[in-house]
Amino acid sequence: MSNKVIYAIYNDDDVLMDAVKKTRAAHHHIEEVFTPFPVHGLDKAMGLAPTRIAICSFIYGLVGLSFGTWMMNYIMIQDWPQDIGGKPSFSYIQNMPSFVPIMFEETVFFAAHLMVITFYMRSKLWPFKQAENPDVRTTDDHFLMEVAVNDNESELVSFFEGTGAVEVKVIVKN
Numbered sequence: 001m002s003n004k005v006i007y008a009i010y011n012d013d014d015v016l017m018d019a020v021k022k023t024r025a026a027h028h029h030i031e032e033v034f035t036p037f038p039v040h041g042l043d044k045a046m047g048l049a050p051t052r053i054a055i056c057s058f059i060y061g062l063v064g065l066s067f068g069t070w071m072m073n074y075i076m077i078q079d080w081p082q083d084i085g086g087k088p089s090f091s092y093i094q095n096m097p098s099f100v101p102i103m104f105e106e107t108v109f110f111a112a113h114l115m116v117i118t119f120y121m122r123s124k125l126w127p128f129k130q131a132e133n134p135d136v137r138t139t140d141d142h143f144l145m146e147v148a149v150n151d152n153e154s155e156l157v158s159f160f161e162g163t164g165a166v167e168v169k170v171i172v173k174n
Contacts, residue, residue: 003174004149005031007134008160009142009167013039016143019163020045023147026159031146034138056118057111064110068103134171142166 010016013035020042023030030046043050073092076082076099081090092099120126138144149156153170160168 004153004170004172006147006149006153006156006160007167007169007171008145008147008163008165009135009137009169010145010164011142011166012164013143015164016145017042017045019145019160019165022163023145023159028156028159029148031148033146034133034135034144036139036141036143039143053115053118057115060114060118061107061111063114064106064108065103067110068106069099071106072099072102 008019010019016033016035016039020030020033024045024047033042033046035042069092076095077090077092133139134146135142135144145160147156147160149170157168157170
């Protein structure tokens, strides 16, 4: 199998969006799109599945709420019950209103930190990872669409030149 790809470089996000739609309509497989800023609607135009990080966030929040509730019950009720202002702590239910801020903070803490860890694991952003940016101009003002070549190199080059690409390059990936 060939490991050639085409880099079609654009200098306008609207032209890129039209090119992505034309590429999908022509049934060419888009490997990746590199942009200097988020382009609204690009994920739908590429046909990417919606993210499920909100579901993960909810589950992580429930884990944090459960951990916070267990921690307060164990520390304040079972392990070290205290008599504060003549009000003994013999029941979690009686003391729950004073624990609400702690439950909220644990929910937010767990959801935020575990979402960040999940994002880094899913996007494979590890510490000291080499950058995979194919063209330095995509960090400033250009957009790059990477499309796989399947024995149709000349057809794809002319196709992308017709979509408004400023530059079209055929690259052999390692």
